[in-house]
Every structure is written in C-alpha cells, then in structure tokens.
Amino acid sequence: MHIGIYIYDNAEVLDFAGPFEVFSTANRFLEKDKQHKVSLIAEKASPVHARGGFRVMPDFSISEHPPIDVLVVVGGVHTEEVKKTIVTAWIADVARSARRVASVCTGAFLLAEAGLLAGRDVTTHWEDCDDLQQAYPALNVKRNVRWVQSDPLITSAGISAGIDMSLALVALLYEQSLAEQTARQMEFDWTLNPAVSEE
Incomplete structure (x- = not known):
C-alpha cells in the first residue's frame, strides 16, 4: 500500500510531518510484508519551502509516482495552490482509484x-470554516470537530488534528489496536472524534 502526502510551498509543517510520523510509526508494528510505503509528493520533484522556511525534498512529482492507495492533501497558505488546475485535476484523478x-x-x-x-x-x-463554506456552498462545513469521515473521504481540522485523523486512518486501514499502539509509541493523546458522517 502506498500513502502519498501532497505538499507545496508554504504548507504547514506539522500538516505533513504529523501524518508522516503516524504512518511511519505504525509500520514498526507491522510484519514486513504488510508494511506500507509513505511518500511526499509535490507538483515538481524539487525542494518545497514549507511554512517558516522549512525546506523539504519530495519523493515524487505529480507527473511521476507509483500508484497511490491513500492520498493526504495538507494545508497551509493554499490560496495560490488552489488555483493550479494541474494540481486539482491530479487530485481528482488520483481520487478515482x-x-x-x-x-x-x-x-x-x-x-x-x-x-x-x-x-x-x-x-x-476553525479560522477557515467560514471561508470554506462561502467559497463552496454545496459543502456542509462542520465546526468544533477534529475530523469528519464521509467515506471514502476524511477531512480534518488544523495542524495537530491531522495526527488525530491519521490515527483514525490507521484504524480504518488496519485495526483500532494498531492505531492505539501507534499513538502510545508517539506519546500522543489521541482525541477520538464523535462527529462521524458515513454514506
């Protein structure tokens, strides 16, 4: 299984580093033949300058990467990224499979x-809920929750909530006990989320 995390200039560091840590830590408790690959993917295979000047090299570009089983798209200063039709078309294409x-x-x-x-x-x-609702009126934006599950999609609140959501993904992809073991290894107080919407 390949988990791809999409990053871009001015992405929030913990938005991708948190999920990456969750998925890589979970691998420690899986048999080798059941482990997943975790990759950072960007528009181009060149250094990305995340928030605060944090520089990171992606593993793949959107034009050349292995098949993606789980896609995580991170936040940050997204206003320019959301205008890139090549990126949003790629996201839509990956989502199909x-x-x-x-x-x-x-x-x-x-x-x-x-x-x-x-x-x-x-x-x-929380700071962007109103803007998201206004920009995309067809969405039902939930406030004051850590993540929302609407299969096969999951959206999370800001920064540290991405760790909560990634642990939930581990539970969905494997089992609850693995997610709990991962959280304990990370010494992270996993906030289980009561607001779940399933189709």
Whole structure:
C-alpha cells in the first residue's frame, strides 16, 4: 500500500510531518510484508519551502509516482495552490482509484476545488470554516470537530488534528489496536472524534 502526502510551498509543517510520523510509526508494528510505503509528493520533484522556511525534498512529482492507495492533501497558505488546475485535476484523478482521500486543515480547499466534497460533511481549521463554506456552498462545513469521515473521504481540522485523523486512518486501514499502539509509541493523546458522517 502506498500513502502519498501532497505538499507545496508554504504548507504547514506539522500538516505533513504529523501524518508522516503516524504512518511511519505504525509500520514498526507491522510484519514486513504488510508494511506500507509513505511518500511526499509535490507538483515538481524539487525542494518545497514549507511554512517558516522549512525546506523539504519530495519523493515524487505529480507527473511521476507509483500508484497511490491513500492520498493526504495538507494545508497551509493554499490560496495560490488552489488555483493550479494541474494540481486539482491530479487530485481528482488520483481520487478515482485511491482507497481513501484525506485533507488536513486548508487542504480541504484543494479537495473542494477538485470537485470531491460537494454535498458532504467536511471540516477545516476553525479560522477557515467560514471561508470554506462561502467559497463552496454545496459543502456542509462542520465546526468544533477534529475530523469528519464521509467515506471514502476524511477531512480534518488544523495542524495537530491531522495526527488525530491519521490515527483514525490507521484504524480504518488496519485495526483500532494498531492505531492505539501507534499513538502510545508517539506519546500522543489521541482525541477520538464523535462527529462521524458515513454514506
């Protein structure tokens, strides 16, 4: 299984580093033949400058990567990224074959622009909920929740909520006990989310 995390300039560092840590830590408890691959993917295979000047090299570009089973689109300063039709078209294309698609924080704007969220319950960073609802009226934006599950899509609130959501993804892809073991190994107080919307 291949988990691809989409990053871009001015992405929030914990939005991708948090999920990456969850998925890589979960691998420690899986037999080798059951482990997944985790990759960072960007528009181009060149360094990405995340928030605060954090520089990171993606593993793949959107034009050349292995098949993606789980796609996580992160947030940050998304206003320019959401205008890139090549990126949103790629997200839509990957979503057609992926088992799960998720967003952290304002990554929900990219999923919405890709046409994936219409009519669904979604969430994002508390500061951006009103903007998301106004920009995409067909969405049902939920506030004051850590993540919202609307199969096969999951959206999360800001930054640290992406860790909560990634643990939920581990539980969905494997089992609850693996997610709990992963959270314990990370010394992370996993916030289980009561607001779940399933289709």
